[in-house]
Amino acid sequence: AQKVTQAQTEISVVEKEDVTLDCVYETRDTTYYLFWYKQPPSGELVFLIRRNSFDEQNEISGRYSWNFQKSTSSFNFTITASQVVDSAVYFCALSERSDSWGKLQFGAGTQVVVTP
Amino acid sequence: EAQVTQNPRYLITVTGKKLTVTCSQNMNHEYMSWYRQDPGLGLRQIYYSMNVEVTDKGDVPEGYKVSRKEKRNFPLILESPSPNQTSLYFCASSLSNTEQFFGPGTRLTVL
Numbered sequence: 650a651q652k653v654t655q656a657q658t659e660i661s662v663v664e665k666e667d668v669t670l671d672c673v674y675e676t677r678d679t680t681y682y683l684f685w686y687k688q689p690p691s692g693e694l695v696f697l698i699r700r701n702s703f704d705e706q707n708e709i710s711g712r713y714s715w716n717f718q719k720s721t722s723s724f725n726f727t728i729t730a731s732q733v734v735d736s737a738v739y740f741c742a743l744s745e746r747s748d749s750w751g752k753l754q755f756g757a758g759t760q761v762v763v764t765p
Numbered sequence: 766e767a768q769v770t771q772n773p774r775y776l777i778t779v780t781g782k783k784l785t786v787t788c789s790q791n792m793n794h795e796y797m798s799w800y801r802q803d804p805g806l807g808l809r810q811i812y813y814s815m816n817v818e819v820t821d822k823g824d825v826p827e828g829y830k831v832s833r834k835e836k837r838n839f840p841l842i843l844e845s846p847s848p849n850q851t852s853l854y855f856c857a858s859s860l861s862n863t864e865q866f867f868g869p870g871t872r873l874t875v876l
Contacts, residue, residue: 658805682862694808694855694867740807750862751796751815752823755807 652676653743655756662731662763670726670759672741678702680746683717683724688758689737697739700724731763767792769868771856777874778846786841786871788856794866796859797839798823799831801852802870808855814839846875 654673662668674683685697698708700717708715712729728735741756769790778784790797798813800823810823814833828850830842839858843850851874857865 655807684864692853692870694857696864696866699864742808744862746862749815751798751813751821752810753798753857753865754824755800755809757805757807 651756652754653741653756655739655741655759657759658757659760659762662761664732664763664765665730668728668731668735668761668763670728670739670741670761672724672726672756674722674724674741674743676722676743676745678745678747682744682750684742684744684753685715685724685726686740686742686755687737688740689734694740697726728761731761733763733765736761736763767866769856769858769866771854771868771871773871774869775872777876779876780847781845784843784846784873786843786854786856786873788839788841788868789837790839790856790858790866791837792858792866793836794858794860795836796861796865797833798857798859798865799829799839799841800855800857801825801850802855803852811841811854846873848875851875 652675681702683700687695714727716725738758740758743754772787799811800808802808809825812831814820854871856868859865
């Protein structure tokens, strides 16, 4: 069963628009970590953020922000004032304590296309 | 420079010809993993290892073997590759529950 769902396959925006990527996860663990990774057209995987299940504070890093809501099992990612360099595939992922942190389960990814 | 290296980066082979993709990390990480990436499916974990001589199956282990004889190396072995194993493969390493560091990827084509 898919534990991480990214329902948006592709989002297209014009530069300077905001874009929000949804991530819904499923777990029975009370202790877990959530991650976001970026995969630009060059193909490498770039770590963006890690959030543990006990920390529901929203986080902002420059133009990036994350909204973690345990009540809805969501960990959404917003890019403010998007730029062409934000064009990439973005993955949400889940790691659970019950797997001794060995398993990392990814969503299918959301392709973001930013046009000038 | 802290990094995960994979070799080869590109490989075209034929059905049934055994191959090994190497993975090495220089960060002294306990955890290492192999993933495959296919369009529309994201990354799926094949095998992972939490330490030397400790390996476990991920979500898609069929057709693959791994070994972890040294902390820094985690090779992926395809004993009899088939066309459905054509994919982009990533190796990764991490400390326990921290972020994973990924290698550059190996694009495998099985004819």
